[in-house]
Amino acid sequence: GENVEQHPSTLSVQEGDSAVIKCTYSDSASNYFPWYKQELGKGPQLIIDIRSNVGEKKDQRIAVTLNKTAKHFSLHITETQPEDSAVYFCAASFSRGANSKLTFGKGITLSVRP
Amino acid sequence: DAGVTQSPTHLIKTRGQQVTLRCSPKSGHDTVSWYQQALGQGPQFIFQYYEEEERQRGNFPDRFSGHQFPNYSSELNVNALLLGDSALYLCASSLGGSAFFGQGTRLTVV
Numbered sequence: 001g002e003n004v005e006q007h008p009s010t011l012s013v014q015e016g017d018s019a020v021i022k023c024t025y026s027d028s029a030s031n032y033f034p035w036y037k038q039e040l041g042k043g044p045q046l047i048i049d050i051r052s053n054v055g056e057k058k059d060q061r062i063a064v065t066l067n068k069t070a071k072h073f074s075l076h077i078t079e080t081q082p083e084d085s086a087v088y089f090c091a092a093s094f095s096r097g098a099n100s101k102l103t104f105g106k107g108i109t110l111s112v113r114p
Numbered sequence: 115d116a117g118v119t120q121s122p123t124h125l126i127k128t129r130g131q132q133v134t135l136r137c138s139p140k141s142g143h144d145t146v147s148w149y150q151q152a153l154g155q156g157p158q159f160i161f162q163y164y165e166e167e168e169r170q171r172g173n174f175p176d177r178f179s180g181h182q183f184p185n186y187s188s189e190l191n192v193n194a195l196l197l198g199d200s201a202l203y204l205c206a207s208s209l210g211g212s213a214f215f216g217q218g219t220r221l222t223v224v
Contacts, residue, residue, distance in 0.1 A: 004156075034212065043118075043204055043215040044157065089156050100208060101147070101170050104156030 002027040004092050006105030013080050014113050021108050023090035024072040032095040033066060033073045034102070038087045048075070051095075080112045116141070118207050118216035126222045127195050135190045135219045139207030145169075146188040147213065148180060149204040157204055163188055195223045 003026040013019045025033075031052040036044035050057045050064045050073065057064050063076040077084055087109050091102040119138045127133050139146050145164045149157035159172035163182035177193045186207075192199055200223045206213040 006156075036215070041217075043120075043217045046212055046214055049212055091156075095211070100145070100211075100213065101159045101162060101172070102149075102157070102206075102213060103159070106156050107154075 002030055002092055002094075002103040004090060004103050004105040006090055006108055008108060009106065010109045010111070012111040012113060015080060015082060017080055019075075019077045019080050019084070019110055019112075021075045021077075021088055021090070021110070022072060023074070023092075023105050024070075025092040025103075026071065027092070027094065028068075028071065029094045030092040032093045032100065033064070034091050035064060035075050036089045036091065036104075038089060038107070044089060077110075080110075082112050082114050085110055085112045118143075118205055118214055120203075120205050120216035120219050122219060123217065124220045124222075126224060128224055129195055129197060131195050132191065132193045133195060133221060135192075135203050135205075135221070137188045137190070137205030137207075137216060139186050139188070139205075140214050143207035143209045143214075144186050145208045145210070146182055146186065147206045147208070148188070148190045149206065149215075150174070151202040151204055151218070153201075160190070192221075197223050199223050 034049035038044045066073040087107045089107045091104045147162040148160040151157040161171045166182045179191045182188045202218040204218045206215045
């Protein structure tokens with residue numbers, strides 16, 4: 001089955017700097033790659049996702065890039081703010097119609113220092 | 115739009131007991147998935163329901179079962195609770211695409 005690895009496990013950046021979080025996946029059939037932000041005591045919040053027919057997607061300060069050949073994808077956050085501090089999860093799935101089981105990485109704790 | 119709602123938010127049960135968790139999907143979403151999230155880990159897929167049938171299942175024992183109702187809401191049942199079942203249980207709903215999660219039910223087994 002699919003295996004998703006996320007690294008590093010923790011990341012600390014200065015407010016205003018950029019943060020990059022990388023994930024690798026094992027199943028070349030995976031075609032859907034979402035990123036979730038989880039704050040303490042809350043459920044994961046979808047922040048951006050990308051499908052395998054697209055190499056890059058951007059939404060304001062957040063962007064995701066996908067390299068299908070190397071089987072890795074990355075989350076880029078620019079101009080980080082203290083409220084970006086949270087645990088970020090990447091996930092992968094082979095999405096086909098209603099079937100979309102997500103396999104998650106272990107998460108990375110992002111700390112933005114004011 | 116209320117989003118995905120789960121109940122209860124917290125629950126304490128004794129080993130060997132049974133528990134039922136509930137989920138109402140985001141308006142218009144017809145697919146519900148359940149995940150278990152242990153402390154410090156990513157969510158693990160339990161199973162997915164679509165058209166009132168279990169469509170996919172992860173590596174969880176038969177003690178974990180579910181149901182989807184005609185209004186797309188869903189229940190997760192866990193029998194013969196073990197201490198290791200203590201976790202955050204997350205429900206996610208989707209409509210053939212992106213999955214949106216509820217706030218979860220924190221289950222503690224003592």
